[in-house]
Amino acid sequence: MTIWPSPESRSKALYDRAAKVMPGGITRIQPWQDPFPVYAAYGEGAYVVDEDGTRRLDLLNNFASLIHGHAHPAIVEAVTKRVALGTAFTLPTEAEVALAETICARVEGFEWIRFSNSGSEAVMCAIKAARALTGRSKIVKVEGCYHGAYDYAEVSLDSEPENWGNEPRSVGFSAGVPKGVTDDVIVIPFNDVEAAQRIILSERHQIAAILIDATPSYLGFTPISTAFARAMESLAEKIGALLILDEVISFRMHEGGAQTLYGIKPHLTTMAKIIGGGFPVGAVAGSREVMRVFDHRQGKPLLPWSGTFTGNPVSMVAGKVSLDLLSQSAIDRIDALGARLREGVAAVYQQRGEPGQVTGVSSMFRLHGHARPIIDHRSCYHTAEEARRVLALQRALLDEGYHLSGKGMGFIATAMNENDIDGFVAAVGRALDRLSPAAAA
């Protein structure tokens, strides 16, 4: 069998074709793997088989969107049936109503919901909704947190030490970000109540929304502190802004999302990933008082929101089946697998005295290239050498038969079992030994 990255591999041949028609040969940055990506042929439950026939445990699951793994029979069946009946209509379908009912029934604060096509669209939609309701321009976000591709939401995503003042600065993520964008974003440190309070109150009259994530992936899935969550709720109330909780990833943590688990009361919640069952989706939900911003029944809404593929019945049907399968006991089971994985990997690091650690909660984890305590963006920050260490480990784990992200992130699917987890923990041990023979000796 030809194994990636053999120059004879099908992946190499596909990459050579891809490099002729796509910048860098890819259409997403996430899947990049030096010297060229592994191309997927098909998926089966917890596993993905590449174009050269190599089977690996998929700890990425399309970056946390496939909570049941690949090609779950119930989803395949429902989608196959739907595809034959038409995949997209200008008219609404029962499927959008059913998924809306399913999601609203899971969360106490969800009275109304509005769909979109991606998490990026959902975050853009929520920010626009907050501006439309408050008539204000600025948003507050946490330094280093990822919330999709909308310029405002990207601010300070990868703020480097040379930009660090005493307090977080508003730094554009891509080149050429307009000053109007960075001026309208206020950055706060994670879980630092005192600093966040001071920064927010100093611009209280301009702030439309405070955007937070309960377990930010880029901060190693570090959970929000109760004090910080309470402070964000009361500050939003106090200054007349909306609290937006980004649950694009964290909705998997509980039947009712991270907000139910942690008792957070946001005005608006953004979702995507698992609520589409493996198809493109996004959503914003909240109380009627807030969601009325979309209501067209009194003429033009404060925020008109449409989208050609929004609410398409394939994403809606797949999402409903996926959520119906995701009972609290299913979540408890993958959370236990997550704990088992993190405990196992932590023991491996400890045995070897390697500079590294594993963080995470629920069914999410991240391997790091340093052992410093992680509480926010700056403490999570990796030097170039530390980032290389994670990449090398990720590459070694790929060779061992495990797909992780280049930043060391992974997600457990319900299709996985204890053997999968134990196999991964052992592979981390072997990979570390291979990378640092001295430590192993």
Next chain:
Amino acid sequence: MTIWPSPESRSKALYDRAAKVMPGGITRIQPWQDPFPVYAAYGEGAYVVDEDGTRRLDLLNNFASLIHGHAHPAIVEAVTKRVALGTAFTLPTEAEVALAETICARVEGFEWIRFSNSGSEAVMCAIKAARALTGRSKIVKVEGCYHGAYDYAEVSLDSEPENWGNEPRSVGFSAGVPKGVTDDVIVIPFNDVEAAQRIILSERHQIAAILIDATPSYLGFTPISTAFARAMESLAEKIGALLILDEVISFRMHEGGAQTLYGIKPHLTTMAKIIGGGFPVGAVAGSREVMRVFDHRQGKPLLPWSGTFTGNPVSMVAGKVSLDLLSQSAIDRIDALGARLREGVAAVYQQRGEPGQVTGVSSMFRLHGHARPIIDHRSCYHTAEEARRVLALQRALLDEGYHLSGKGMGFIATAMNENDIDGFVAAVGRALDRLSPAAAA
């Protein structure tokens, strides 16, 4: 059979459920129909059957995205096969390479392409790319043109007479649009070379991109004049900005898009709709010199662009089958049907002396509530009474068995034939007679 909008209809029952969980009971504005939407059960080629069993000719085709109509057997077959193999991977798949090759082969200026999940995302991506390449903040757009949900692209979409100065003004579309957004958008009138030149040159050093559509739907699909296209090309060159051609809808006009048909040479092109074969999709394409903005091979790209569902194999497979079926002769055939429809409807209007007209090109058309010559946003603008006239006609045509948009827009699919078109023309006659008995007498 229960017919919409009977209070006993399934559509009414679904709407009642929907109104409990969605603002206004809908998740897109487009499908709204007073007093409640018609809910689609399934589609078959040119027709869609609603939840109560009523079959209607679908002239909307999910707002121009289904160029072959509903559930084309070749698309259903390819997608069904793909779904069983997994619908979304963090890894790339051959499907994205194949669709990229297919699209790049159709247009001379497409060397590299990058996918996204919607037309809105594609336009946001192209604007961010222009800013990243030029280091400038402002974009130029045409008054009244629709380019998706990104705030900058929405500016002046529905600019009302009270906002009309001598020259177009930058007016936010939703409530609470930040001043930073409207300040960074310069609005020009369509097809007015002299005014556009004057306005653009006055801010030449701040402009990152000029965003145009060759046949803007909101301006009745009025084609761009050769003089205006040439002026936009040479102005973009002269001031060092990028010309972005939005082909989200117009790509259907020719195997190589409107740019091939009209000989326009943009730096970047945005696409969506038909290139996804009925599944969520978007794309930006252009020369390597411009598209290098996405290239990650020299470290962090000027514009990092990812997206969880970007390039998912279902959208890619469906898009490729759809485009492979869309030969130039297939396009010529639906263009001829479009001409037949527009000639037929024009004759109906002429016979009746009704205040109204039909405009459009290729396989696209729009019915208007006035007979004034349409050359731009202001001449296309409908008074409240004129807009009501179009809505009444659209409603009467729904009762006749035809789905059109509330603004009178429609799109021909390859699944349609001359009988479908002739039936529609006759129905427009009957509908007008019904609405204006005096004119019919």
